[in-house]
Amino acid sequence: MTMNALLSVSDKAGIVELAQALHALGVRLISTGGTARLLADAGLPVTEVAEVTGFPEMLDGRVKTLHPKIHGGLLARRDLPEHVAALQRHGIATIDLLVVNLYPFEATVAKPGCTLEDAIENIDIGGPAMVRSGAKNWKDVAVLTDAAQYQGVIEELKAQGEVSQGTKFALAVAAFNRISNYDAAISDYLSALQGDGSRSAFPAQANGRFVKLQDLRYGENPHQQAAFYRDLHPAPGSLVMAQQLQGKELSYNNIADADAAWECVKTFDTPACVIVKHANPCGVALGKDPLEAYSKAFQTDPTSAFGGIIAFNRPLDGAAAQQVAKQFVEVLMAPEFAPEALQAFAGKANVRLLKIALPPGGARPWDKGQNLMDVKRVGSGLLMQTADNHELALSELKVVTHKQPTAQELQDLLFAWKVAKYVKSNAIVFCKDGMTMGVGAGQMSRLDSARIASIKAQHAKLSLAGTAVASDAFFPFRDGLDVVVDAGATCIIQPGGSMRDPEVIAAANERGVAMVFSGVRHFRH
Numbered sequence: 001m002t003m004n005a006l007l008s009v010s011d012k013a014g015i016v017e018l019a020q021a022l023h024a025l026g027v028r029l030i031s032t033g034g035t036a037r038l039l040a041d042a043g044l045p046v047t048e049v050a051e052v053t054g055f056p057e058m059l060d061g062r063v064k065t066l067h068p069k070i071h072g073g074l075l076a077r078r079d080l081p082e083h084v085a086a087l088q089r090h091g092i093a094t095i096d097l098l099v100v101n102l103y104p105f106e107a108t109v110a111k112p113g114c115t116l117e118d119a120i121e122n123i124d125i126g127g128p129a130m131v132r133s134g135a136k137n138w139k140d141v142a143v144l145t146d147a148a149q150y151q152g153v154i155e156e157l158k159a160q161g162e163v164s165q166g167t168k169f170a171l172a173v174a175a176f177n178r179i180s181n182y183d184a185a186i187s188d189y190l191s192a193l194q195g196d197g198s199r200s201a202f203p204a205q206a207n208g209r210f211v212k213l214q215d216l217r218y219g220e221n222p223h224q225q226a227a228f229y230r231d232l233h234p235a236p237g238s239l240v241m242a243q244q245l246q247g248k249e250l251s252y253n254n255i256a257d258a259d260a261a262w263e264c265v266k267t268f269d270t271p272a273c274v275i276v277k278h279a280n281p282c283g284v285a286l287g288k289d290p291l292e293a294y295s296k297a298f299q300t301d302p303t304s305a306f307g308g309i310i311a312f313n314r315p316l317d318g319a320a321a322q323q324v325a326k327q328f329v330e331v332l333m334a335p336e337f338a339p340e341a342l343q344a345f346a347g348k349a350n351v352r353l354l355k356i357a358l359p360p361g362g363a364r365p366w367d368k369g370q371n372l373m374d375v376k377r378v379g380s381g382l383l384m385q386t387a388d389n390h391e392l393a394l395s396e397l398k399v400v401t402h403k404q405p406t407a408q409e410l411q412d413l414l415f416a417w418k419v420a421k422y423v424k425s426n427a428i429v430f431c432k433d434g435m436t437m438g439v440g441a442g443q444m445s446r447l448d449s450a451r452i453a454s455i456k457a458q459h460a461k462l463s464l465a466g467t468a469v470a471s472d473a474f475f476p477f478r479d480g481l482d483v484v485v486d487a488g489a490t491c492i493i494q495p496g497g498s499m500r501d502p503e504v505i506a507a508a509n510e511r512g513v514a515m516v517f518s519g520v521r522h523f524r525h
Contacts, residue, residue, distance in 0.1 A: 004073070005097035006049070007039070008032040008065065008127065010104055014147040016042045018099065021154045027097065032064050033057065052093070065126040074098065074133040078140050097153075097163075098134040099144045102127045102178075106185045116193065123186055131175050138172035139165065145178045181209050181232060201373075202384055208375075213240065219252045226252045237266060237359025237369030245337065246345065247352030254309070254352065258331050261311035264422040265333075266358055266369060267391075268313055273297040274422075276309045280441040284419045286434035290320035290334075296435040298327070301456055309333075313358065316341040365389045390520055392417055397493070397516040400505050405491045405514040408433075409468055413493040413516060416470035421522040427472040428453045428480075430464050430489065437462045438487075446471065447480050454487035464488035472522040474498040478507035485511045495521045 005027045009015050012035065019029055019039050029046045031039055039046045049064055050056050057064040073095035076083040087094065103124035108114055134143040142153060142163040149171060156163050163171075184207035192203035210229035219226035228250070230240035239259045244250070250258070261276040268286060273293035275283040283300035287293030290312050298305050310324060311333040318340025324332060325344045332345070333354040345351050359369030365387065366372070376383040394410060405413060416431035423429060424442035428449040431437060438460075440453030450471075457464050465488040474497050475481050481504055484492065492508065496517030508515040 003027045003096045004030060004093055005099065006030045006065075006070070006073075006095050006130070007035055007099040008049075008130070009035050009099060009101045010124075010127075011101050011147070012038060014150055015039075015099070016044075018147075018150045018154065019044050019046075022097070022157075025154075025157055027157075030095070062125065065130055068092070070095070070130065071133050074130060074141055075137050076140075077137065095134070095141065097142050097144070098130060099150075100127045100131050100134075101145055101147075102131075102182055105182065105189075109185070109189045116197070119189060124182070128179050128182065131179055135172040135175040135179075138168045142168050143171050143175040145171075145175045149174070184209055201386060206382065206384065214249075216252050216255075217249060224252075228252075228255055235359065235366050235369045235371070237357055238371075239263075239354075239356065242333070242354040242356040245342070245353040245355055246349065247331075248350050250331070250352060254331050257309040258311070258333060258354065260422060261309045261331075262333055262356060264419070265311040265313045267418060271314045272312070274311045275300075275305045276311075277304045277307070280424050280439065281419060281422055281436070282308065282439060284436045286415070290314050290316055291323060294320050294324060299460060299462065300436045300439065301460055303459070304456075318344060321345065388421065388522060388524075390522075392518055392520060396519065398496070398519065399514065399516050400496070400501075401508045401513065401515045403509075403512060403514040405468075405516060409491040409514065410516075412468035413470065413491055416468045417493050417518060417522075420470035420472045421524070423472065423524065425472050425523045425525060427470070427522070427524070428484065429470045430454070430457060430467045430484070430487070431470070432464075432467045437464055437467050446473070446475065447483060450480050450483040450487075454483065457487070466490050468493070470494070472524070474501070474521075475504045476500060478504050481507050481515075482511070485513055489513065491515065493518055495519060497521070 005022050007015060007019060008031060023029060023044055029039060029044060030049060030052055031046050032049045036046050036048050053067040053069045055067060069092050072087060072092040076087050076094060103122045105122045108122040109119050131143055131145060134141040144153060153163055156167060187205055187207050188203045191205045192199045194200055209232040211232060213228045213230055216226040216228055218224055234240045239262050257276045257279060260279050261274045264281055265272050265274040270286050271289055271293050272286050274281055275297050282304035283297035285293050285296030287296055307328050307330055309331045310329055315336035315338060316334040317338045321341035321344035329351055331352045331354060333356055335358050337353060337355060345353060360367055370389050371387040374385050374387045412431050415434055416429045419436055420427045420429045423439060426443050426446040426449045428440040429436060430453055438453035438457035440449030443449040454464060467489050469484045469489040469492045471494040474495050476498055477500060491514040493516050
């Protein structure tokens with residue numbers, strides 16, 4: 001029996017080569033519109049869908065494959081005599097191979113200036129209907145929805161004259177996933193439209209689309225199950241793009257902490273190292289090279305760095321790797337690993353080495369590998385917000401005290417502010433010369449965070465004299481400011497915005513320190 005293939009694609013990459021291979025195998029080609037013309041121009045014998053249905057394409061191509069002679073050929077079960085008899089009675093031929101990709105709805109709505117009319121006209125109707133019909137009848141129909149699938153199917157046809165059941169089922173699952181993602185994109189777009197034609201950042205229905213990367217051994221705790229997913233279209237330079245070079249399987253907590261470290265380190269333009277423990281940076285530093293950056297970061301809190309997650313924003317060389325290898329580290333991340341760096345960890349088989357390319361950089365958050373939205377699960381619901389991608393510029397700082405910060409203090413204040421953004425609130429961060437000197441994180445009281453940061457510096461035998469301090473939110477009273485100044489701080493950066501700002505500013509003037517307002521808060525819960 002002759003095998004019939006129906007080809008109807010919007011993206012025509014690879015379709016001529018696929019059709020040529022199918023024709024060489026004796027497969028009859030059926031096609032629509034532009035695809036049929038392309039195949040005919042390539043010298044291939046092709047039957048127009050209108051010849052099969054006996055009905056012309058109409059309504060500017062909106063109706064062409066919505067016909068019993070198409071869907072009957074896709075949906076008929078070959079193992080049911082009554083189905084086969086129905087096909088014979090109505091002169092319907094089976095369709096054994098379906099090749100469809102859909103109108104480019106996602107690409108269309110991503111274009112600046114896309115109108116509602118543009119979006120609507122790029123909603124495919126016949127394509128998804130055929131894909132669903134073919135995928136439902138997967139035992140008899142191989143459904144190809146991506147050019148990446150073409151070669152494997154051709155190889156199976158050449159080798160065994162048919163597509164295996166395992167491949168057909170995998171293709172059907174991929175087909176239903178494609179339809180699900182397509183419909184979700186349409187829902188997201190349309191339900192975000194406002195009455196004035198603008199689009200809300202938050203659609204009336206949120207449709208998450210994620211692809212599973214791996215099952216995990218367990219979740220935060222051994223009694224919990226877990227898996228790791230990535231966005232359908234991940235940003236370049238994000239953790240999900242990492243290549244694991246060695247080490248044990250990543251755990252749930254490894255991934256969460258690795259993300260915290262990588263998100264922080266990739267924001268620096270100069271060589272930097274970030275050490276994270278339990279979601280908080282416990283050491284962050286800049287240096288002339290990875291070795292200096294690591295050595296300074298480690299000094300901040302050697303105790304917490306034990307078993308930490310370490311990230312570099314520069315290729316890891318042998319010198320830095322040999323120093324890192326002296327401590328217990330769970331995960332080590334860098335854009336590249338020199339052969340000497342790999343050798344330094346060759347004997348530490350459990351250490352997870354992750355190679356992650358830095359994002360290309362640019363004006364858009366996407367180019368910086370940043371999420372556009374943040375999501376947090378709550379009981380039977382979601383909290384959604386635009387991601388905290390604000391980057392503070394020197395020109396945005398407002399000096400509110402009599403004392404002006406020096407040029408070096410301004411640089412330390414900006415560094416401290418950048419680190420504080422990645423510390424759980426309430427956050428207090430002491431810094432000096434591109435190095436964290438004390439970090440207070442996740443306390444119910446900002447005053448306690450300030451005390452803890454200074455205590456940690458004492459334990460690490462670091463002097464806080466002449467340090468810059470960042471507070472992720474305003475000081476509600478002067479007591480927090482007094483604690484950091486008593487510890488040695490000479491300049492402070494905070495958002496401002498408290499009813500008691502005048503009281504805190506007066507305290508800073510009284511203590512003879514400089515204070516600047518950022519005008520931006522960085523709560524991180």
